[in-house]
Amino acid sequence: MTSSGDATATDAQTAGVVAVADCWAFAERQLRRLLRRAPGQTPTYTENGRWVLNEDPWAPTWSGGFLAGMLWILAARTGDAWWREQAEWYSRLLEPRKDDTGTHDIGFVLEPSWGRWYDLEPHGHAREVLIDGGRTMAGRLQLPGGYLRTWVDPGSTFIDVMMNVGIIFRAARYSDDPALWDAALRHSHTSRRFLMRGDGSTAHEAWFDPQTGEFLRTATHQGWRSDSTWARGQAWAIYGFTVAHLHTGDEALLDAACRAADFYIAATPVGQVPPNDWSDPAPPEPWESSAAAIATAGMFRLAAVRGAGERRDRYRDYAKRSLRALRTPEFLAVGTSGWEGIVKHAIYHRRNGLGIDESVMFGDYYFLEALDLAEHVDEGEEEP
Ligand code: GLY
Numbered sequence: 001m002t003s004s005g006d007a008t009a010t011d012a013q014t015a016g017v018v019a020v021a022d023c024w025a026f027a028e029r030q031l032r033r034l035l036r037r038a039p040g041q042t043p044t045y046t047e048n049g050r051w052v053l054n055e056d057p058w059a060p061t062w063s064g065g066f067l068a069g070m071l072w073i074l075a076a077r078t079g080d081a082w083w084r085e086q087a088e089w090y091s092r093l094l095e096p097r098k099d100d101t102g103t104h105d106i107g108f109v110l111e112p113s114w115g116r117w118y119d120l121e122p123h124g125h126a127r128e129v130l131i132d133g134g135r136t137m138a139g140r141l142q143l144p145g146g147y148l149r150t151w152v153d154p155g156s157t158f159i160d161v162m163m164n165v166g167i168i169f170r171a172a173r174y175s176d177d178p179a180l181w182d183a184a185l186r187h188s189h190t191s192r193r194f195l196m197r198g199d200g201s202t203a204h205e206a207w208f209d210p211q212t213g214e215f216l217r218t219a220t221h222q223g224w225r226s227d228s229t230w231a232r233g234q235a236w237a238i239y240g241f242t243v244a245h246l247h248t249g250d251e252a253l254l255d256a257a258c259r260a261a262d263f264y265i266a267a268t269p270v271g272q273v274p275p276n277d278w279s280d281p282a283p284p285e286p287w288e289s290s291a292a293a294i295a296t297a298g299m300f301r302l303a304a305v306r307g308a309g310e311r312r313d314r315y316r317d318y319a320k321r322s323l324r325a326l327r328t329p330e331f332l333a334v335g336t337s338g339w340e341g342i343v344k345h346a347i348y349h350r351r352n353g354l355g356i357d358e359s360v361m362f363g364d365y366y367f368l369e370a371l372d373l374a375e376h377v378d379e380g381e382e383e384p
Pocket of ligand 1: 059062160222232348
């Protein structure tokens with residue numbers, strides 16, 4: 001099951017790294033097993049390695065798109081009709097969410113599902129779903145302050161919301177609606193200004209006076225404390241600002257993505273996985289692997305930005321090493337009997353006691369995305 005990996009790695013670095021083909025085969029087995037056990041269900045995290053099928057007690061359902069996204073990745077890679085059928089079915093189950101005004105996570109739900117479907121095979125219905133979802137998401141714009149509000153409060157926004165501007169930019173392009181474009185751009189710049197600090201680290205949440213738009217303070221839900229750096233939030237920033245730049249070509253957003261990535265790299269030695277929050281002096285668990293999976297996928301995307309030059313090698317090489325760490329049996333559940341997820345040692349919500357040192361669906365999704373991107377990263381650059 002182990003491979004000799006790439007020729008440039010030392011023996012120590014290579015030892016125990018699971019071959020890419022075996023990672024894919026393992027992911028297929030795990031997903032087939034979940035689809036058989038709980039058809040149509042979209043769990044968020046595991047408990048003792050088993051997917052929890054109850055409603056997520058922390059957030060209005062936000063993670064359903066990740067399972068559909070993995071099914072689309074497999075459908076596209078394998079050309080297998082069964083994966084394709086499942087991907088379509090899971091995506092259709094999510095279609096009503098295009099009108100969901102109760103969450104700021106419409107992009108998380110619809111981009112891995114309907115977005116991947118459209119990217120694979122552009123068609124009118126998927127386009128309509130994405131436009132509707134983008135409009136619903138843009139409806140969260142809080143004009144004073146210029147941010148997309150979270151489900152927590154009209155005065156709150158999260159760094160995670162940067163992962164949900166992409167669907168608004170898409171909807172703006174597909175429908176030729178400048179108001180949508182403006183909403184996504186305004187939110188991106190507000191996030192850059194108030195959620196990103198001078199050293200490139202990020203806060204989880206920013207609070208504003210919803211009437212005047214005045215910035216009040218930062219806070220956190222899943223990190224250590226209000227002035228700390230929650231690793232997954234940092235990873236969302238890398239990925240989210242990169243996507244915002246790819247849609248707009250806006251250099252300030254590219255700079256934000258690079259600064260977020262540089263902070264992550266400085267805080268996480270090459271080939272390692274961060275804790276839940278770097279500022280916590282005594283993190284109860286050593287790792288939050290979903291942050292590593294998201295940052296890895298985000299850095300592969302950042303490395304592919306047109307004209308990245310020197311940056312390209314820096315982010316690509318770091319991402320390759322990070323992916324190798326996740327491919328070891330310490331993280332990949334390949335040798336863990338009875339475990340239903342793909343990547344172990346993630347944390348969903350430490351304070352609320354949810355999914356601690358477990359698998360999370362978004363960690364599995366971004367791991368597979370990173371595995372997929374790694375195969376193409378040397379091929380070319382993405383259009384902004
Ligand atoms: N809801 C986004 C996250 O838990 O990262």
